[in-house]
Amino acid sequence: MVSFFSQWYKQKFSDPNAVTLVVILLMAFLAIYFLSSLLMPVFVAIAIAFLLDLPVNRLGNFGLSRRFSTVIIVVAFVGVALLGFLGLMPVIWQQSSNLIQEVPQMLSQGQTYLLTLPEQYPEYIKAEQIQSVITLVNDKLIEWGQVALKASLNSISDIVALLIYLILVPLMVFFFLKDKKELLAGFSQFLPKDRKMASQVSDEMNQQIMNYIRGKVIEILIIGTASTVAFVILGLNYAVLLGVLVGLSVLVPYVGATIVTFPVLLVALFQWGVGAEFGYVMLAYGIIQALDGNLLVPLLFSEAVNLHPVTIIIAVILFGGLWGFWGVFFAIPLATLVKAVLNAWPSSTMSAEASNPK
Structure with a gap:
């Protein structure tokens, strides 16, 4: 058994390039796993930068500088995002509030319908089964309501985090796009040669x-x-x-x-x-x-x-x-x-x- 694992290790890890790849993947995994909550704005900015890199390159093909192309694309993206957010959020909020207010009526209608099933299909459905289902649903709704209340109490910190995102993320996206080559070159200096x-x-x-x-x-x-x-x-x-x-x-x-x-x-x-x-x-x-x-x-x-x-x-x-x-x-x-x-x-x-x- 020891010789088998020894042979497998020599076969798979004799190449220094393979060892380098494993080390990079392991370090990236540990960093993301333990620091994801702290680095989440960075990950969001990187994802948006991936999205906007193509239009920035397209503008560069027309002779515009990387800086000017980045400014145009980032400003356009932020403007469209704000318009969409401000246009949709009031409607979504209003409809969500109306739906939450209508949920008790929906539940009442649903319970009334379920209670009629034992009369319609007495050979298949028993009243005790329907009552247990209704009790289970009510318990789950109470549990979800407590979760929603707890989430609403934490909404202040969520608002602060959102404000940080709205300020930091566009700035990081701008610099990730504008200084893409410099950032990649600087990061590669810390990697092994193999x-x-x-x-x-x-x-x-x-x-x-x-x-x-x-x-x-x-x-x-x-x-x-x-x-x-x-x-x-x-x-x-x-x-x-x-x-x-x-x-x-x-x-x-x-x-x-x-x-x-x-x-x-x-x-x-x-x-x-x-x-x-x-x-x-x-x-x-x-x-x-x-x-x-x-x-x-x-x-x-x-x-x-x-x-x-x-x-x-x-x-x-x-x-x-x-x-x-x-x-x-x-x-x-x-x-x-x-x-x-x-x-x-x-x-x-x-x-x-x-x-x-x-």
């Missing part, structure tokens, strides 16, 4: 992450806008709120679409009951989800989603558990990183053995 394998993985992942962030933002905007327009045309209550939720649900592959189906279904069900309008809403929602999964995702992520669905779900669970929202957001690129490392490792080892024959 980093050919790490550079190979880095070049591949740089393009992957850039394409993924850009594609994910485009997907959120398209799905959210299409859902909102469809819900408004069909007359569904809380159309903007539900449209935003559907757009954000694409952040979590497979799982997000399943979860957000329930609020759409319940709002339509309590608004119209089981009828034609309810069917139209669910049909439109199903068409949007089908177009997203079968047309939009393959177009936007033709390279990034070259992973098995089980792999993606495991990556969402694993990285989401480690880093929360951003772990979920970057689950696919991180899974692709693992795949890129596994693919590059044997080729680098074999090339090292070929260059140093016995």
